[in-house]
Amino acid sequence: MITTHNLGFPRIGAQRELKFALEAYWKGQSSLDTLKQVGKDLRQQHWQLQSVLDLAPVGDFAFYDQVLDMSFTLGNLPVRVQDFHGDPLDNYFRVARGRSAESAEAHAQCCGGVAAGEMTKWFDTNYHYIVPEFTANTHFKLDASRLLAQLAEAKTLGVQTKPVIIGPVTYLAIGKAKDDSDRLALLPQLLNVYAELLETLAQQGVAWVQVDEPVLVTELTPEWQHAVNLAYHQLKSSRVKLLLATYFGPLADNQYLAANLPVAGLHIDAINARHEIVPLLAMLPAHKVLSLGVINGRNIWKTDLNATLDWLAPIAERLGDRLWLAPSCSLLHVPVDLDSELKLDSEIKSWLAFAKQKLEELQVLATALNHGREAVKVALAVNQVAIEARRLSKRVHNPAVKAVLQTLTPQLRQRQNVYTQRAAKQAALFNLPKFPTTTIGSFPQTAEIRQARRQFKAGELDQAGYQAVMKAEIARSVREQEALGLDVLVHGEAERNDMVEYFGEQLEGYAFSQFGWVQSYGSRCVKPPILFGDISRPQAMTVQWIEYAQSLTSKPMKGMLTGPVTMLNWSFVRDDQPREVSCYQLALAIRQEVLDLEKAGIRIIQIDEAALREGLPLRKSDWKKYLQWAVASFRITANGVADETQIHTHMCYSEFNDIIAEIADMDADVITIETSRSDMELLDAFDDFNYPNEIGPGVYDIHSPNIPEPERMVALMQKAAARIPAERLWVNPDCGLKTRQWAEVIPALRNMVSAAQQLRAQAAL
Numbered sequence: 019m020i021t022t023h024n025l026g027f028p029r030i031g032a033q034r035e036l037k038f039a040l041e042a043y044w045k046g047q048s049s050l051d052t053l054k055q056v057g058k059d060l061r062q063q064h065w066q067l068q069s070v071l072d073l074a075p076v077g078d079f080a081f082y083d084q085v086l087d088m089s090f091t092l093g094n095l096p097v098r099v100q101d102f103h104g105d106p107l108d109n110y111f112r113v114a115r116g117r118s119a120e121s122a123e124a125h126a127q128c129c130g131g132v133a134a135g136e137m138t139k140w141f142d143t144n145y146h147y148i149v150p151e152f153t154a155n156t157h158f159k160l161d162a163s164r165l166l167a168q169l170a171e172a173k174t175l176g177v178q179t180k181p182v183i184i185g186p187v188t189y190l191a192i193g194k195a196k197d198d199s200d201r202l203a204l205l206p207q208l209l210n211v212y213a214e215l216l217e218t219l220a221q222q223g224v225a226w227v228q229v230d231e232p233v234l235v236t237e238l239t240p241e242w243q244h245a246v247n248l249a250y251h252q253l254k255s256s257r258v259k260l261l262l263a264t265y266f267g268p269l270a271d272n273q274y275l276a277a278n279l280p281v282a283g284l285h286i287d288a289i290n291a292r293h294e295i296v297p298l299l300a301m302l303p304a305h306k307v308l309s310l311g312v313i314n315g316r317n318i319w320k321t322d323l324n325a326t327l328d329w330l331a332p333i334a335e336r337l338g339d340r341l342w343l344a345p346s347c348s349l350l351h352v353p354v355d356l357d358s359e360l361k362l363d364s365e366i367k368s369w370l371a372f373a374k375q376k377l378e379e380l381q382v383l384a385t386a387l388n389h390g391r392e393a394v395k396v397a398l399a400v401n402q403v404a405i406e407a408r409r410l411s412k413r414v415h416n417p418a419v420k421a422v423l424q425t426l427t428p429q430l431r432q433r434q435n436v437y438t439q440r441a442a443k444q445a446a447l448f449n450l451p452k453f454p455t456t457t458i459g460s461f462p463q464t465a466e467i468r469q470a471r472r473q474f475k476a477g478e479l480d481q482a483g484y485q486a487v488m489k490a491e492i493a494r495s496v497r498e499q500e501a502l503g504l505d506v507l508v509h510g511e512a513e514r515n516d517m518v519e520y521f522g523e524q525l526e527g528y529a530f531s532q533f534g535w536v537q538s539y540g541s542r543c544v545k546p547p548i549l550f551g552d553i554s555r556p557q558a559m560t561v562q563w564i565e566y567a568q569s570l571t572s573k574p575m576k577g578m579l580t581g582p583v584t585m586l587n588w589s590f591v592r593d594d595q596p597r598e599v600s601c602y603q604l605a606l607a608i609r610q611e612v613l614d615l616e617k618a619g620i621r622i623i624q625i626d627e628a629a630l631r632e633g634l635p636l637r638k639s640d641w642k643k644y645l646q647w648a649v650a651s652f653r654i655t656a657n658g659v660a661d662e663t664q665i666h667t668h669m670c671y672s673e674f675n676d677i678i679a680e681i682a683d684m685d686a687d688v689i690t691i692e693t694s695r696s697d698m699e700l701l702d703a704f705d706d707f708n709y710p711n712e713i714g715p716g717v718y719d720i721h722s723p724n725i726p727e728p729e730r731m732v733a734l735m736q737k738a739a740a741r742i743p744a745e746r747l748w749v750n751p752d753c754g755l756k757t758r759q760w761a762e763v764i765p766a767l768r769n770m771v772s773a774a775q776q777l778r779a780q781a782a783l
């Protein structure tokens with residue numbers, strides 16, 4: 019018999035129950051007990067939904083982040099919070115979110131202000147984890163309380179469980195040595211704690227433990243490969259069986275290593291590494307379980323069950339009981355339940371599967387293999403109809419779009435003249451001061467804005483009423499910016515639910531859900547729009563809003579768009595054509611918007627590519643190909659404008675050293691980037707490369723509620739000016755301000771403008 023299991027379930031809740039419970043608790047509107055109860059209820063519901071499986075995960079639930087949970091399990095808290103007292107969950111939130119010394123919370127006096135842990139994206143997903151911190155003195159100490167409590171909970175409910183933990187090598191690999199010490203030197207000590215953890219679980223009668231080592235799908239140096247070997251040879255004496263889980267890509271060079279580790283089972287992503295499975299069968303020791311991730315855990319399309327069975331049947335024959343089936347990765351990256359979607363077009367809905375539906379698919383596959391396809395004849399037939407309908411649908415294929423794509427010429431990507439010529443014309447037109455100030459686009463998404471949008475969507479507020487509220491917000495943003503004395507203004511993005519979803523809602527070829535929430539970090543979620551067909555732009559998307567904003571001021575108003583690569587990387591995308599084809603289609607659609615903005619007299623246009631750097635393939639050997647079409651797409655979008663029109667782009671959470679040539683090749687007149695947390699070190703890349711165009715290195719971290727001091731921002735800009743000629747520097751925050759409050763934004767920007775004034779005064783000396 020085939021065993022079915024799951025690697026992880028989305029924990030935010032089908033109606034984002036966890037988000038609302040967390041935010042209520044953080045605002046002091048509910049108790050810790052209430053929050054813990056919500057967590058418990060969600061775990062119970064999620065196990066219930068997974069009861070069709072032979073093994074359900076335990077330990078995949080996290081109140082903020084599963085990596086931070088693991089840090090607590092290993093007793094690896096940053097030094098700055100180690101003497102905290104109070105409830106462990108409060109301390110956990112302090113590490114996650116930081117706390118200012120002025121905070122009104124309990125313990126603010128005795129264990130006061132603390133910086134939040136650094137956040138970075140989890141492999142190539144839009145999920146962000148709290149980076150484990152190490153030093154040469156890091157000492158690990160087991161705290162299994164969370165896992166044991168959840169295990170006990172599951173047992174009471176009669177769930178067949180499989181605890182899930184992050185593996186030791188991945189844990190070290192995704193963390194950061196704060197003192198530049200060698201993280202691998204910590205491995206022997208870390209392994210002792212893992213061994214202790216596994217023994218603790220064995221004592222609870224646990225049979226299998228899933229150990230996630232996604233680092234195996236990246237390029238590993240010999241030292242890291244050796245670490246993998248060392249780790250699992252040391253853990254092999256454990257009394258539990260280990261299922262080593264890899265996902266997000268092929269094992270490639272690590273295949274032999276992974277196949278021969280002394281563990282009882284290996285999980286492979288059979289969506290992204292299908293071609294590796296058959297060769298792997300020959301390599302796999304005869305006793306080992308092979309778990310195949312045959313349902314896509316990163317996308318929302320129905321699985322072609324018949325095709326999957328055709329491929330699986332001989333493998334199942336060969337492996338017998340040793341075959342396990344699962345989604346390719348944790349279902350954290352997909353929404354919970356398609357059944358909640360009552361407004362989604364029924365045809366498109368019939369092509370989709372969310373987490374709950376994916377588990378049902380898994381069940382059908384296992385039944386077909388265990389008992390014959392006859393046993394699930396109806397389910398297979400229904401699936402077949404949906405797969406065929408999608409393949410042939412006229413709504414997916416638009417001949418006009420495909421025809422335009424055939425005519426892409428290199429001229430489309432080329433601006434009329436080089437940067438230096440453009441810059442001279444732009445300087446004459448805008449007449450900006452030195453160190454011009456601007457912001458990245460969004461201003462606070464206030465409760466009023468969200469409420470108006472909710473009422474509009476629910477039909478309680480009509481179009482005119484909604485537009486009036488949004489216009490009032492835009493007017494407020496413009497007023498505030500003028501009062502602050504900023505040089506290049508933005509409209510504030512009040513009308514946008516999200517920088518990606520907003521455009522998805524307006525483009526042909528996209529569908530969007532009501533409840534398709536996916537966690538991005540902590541309590542923050544995104545609802546990735548569903549790119550299902552050929553993309554076109556029926557009408558202008560932003561022009562009216564920007565024109566309105568420009569009408570309120572004589573200062574330049576930046577047009578604000580999301581670029582093609584970011585649209586692609588933060589959407590659920592088609593699996594029936596290469597990503598680059600979808601990207602070029604997006605590029606052409608957004609190019610039209612750029613040209614329409616220009617026609618409307620908007621002379622500065624920002625095209626955000628926040629996800630361009632983040633979308634890099636996990637293996638460096640695949641970078642070149644990706645960057646080639648990603649940069650080409652951006653250039654198609656941006657480069658149709660006159661020399662006088664200034665193109666900005668923006669990227670955040672980025673590291674540029676290894677792709678600086680491609681960033682330069684995007685040829686934006688101005689790029690704004692996140693730099694404040696790295697103390698401008700990031701700019702070394704721009705300096706070494708002799709980056710030719712203008713740069714706005716972020717001078718303050720928008721993730722923190724703290725108000726940045728002018729002195730610190732001046733100092734940061736001076737550091738920047740040591741690397742980049744001052745004539746080419748802009749002054750701006752790290753990223754958009756939508757998650758902040760106006761009460762934080764105003765003083766922060768006031769200080770930023772004051773910093774710019776000081777810099778100008780110094781420059782004039």
Ligand SMILES: Nc1nc2c(c(=O)[nH]1)N[C@@H](CNc1ccc(C(=O)N[C@@H](CCC(=O)N[C@@H](CCC(=O)N[C@@H](CCC(=O)O)C(=O)O)C(=O)O)C(=O)O)cc1)CN2
Nearest residue numbers: 144465468469471472515516517518538541542543544588
């Ligand atoms: N797609 C995307 N990815 C990104 C980013 C980003 O901005 N977008 N930024 C980076 C960091 N990630 C982030 C992800 C989400 C949020 C964020 O603020 N999300 C909001 C939701 C934004 C949204 O879609 N809002 C909708 C729906 C709001 C909502 O919850 N409405 C309530 C009603 C609210 C009310 O009546 O007050 C409801 O529907 O029940 C809207 O504004 O219309 C949240 O979780 O709170 C921020 C950063 C990286 N990845």
Ligand SMILES: [Zn+2]
Nearest residue numbers: 628670753754
């Ligand atoms: Zn940003």
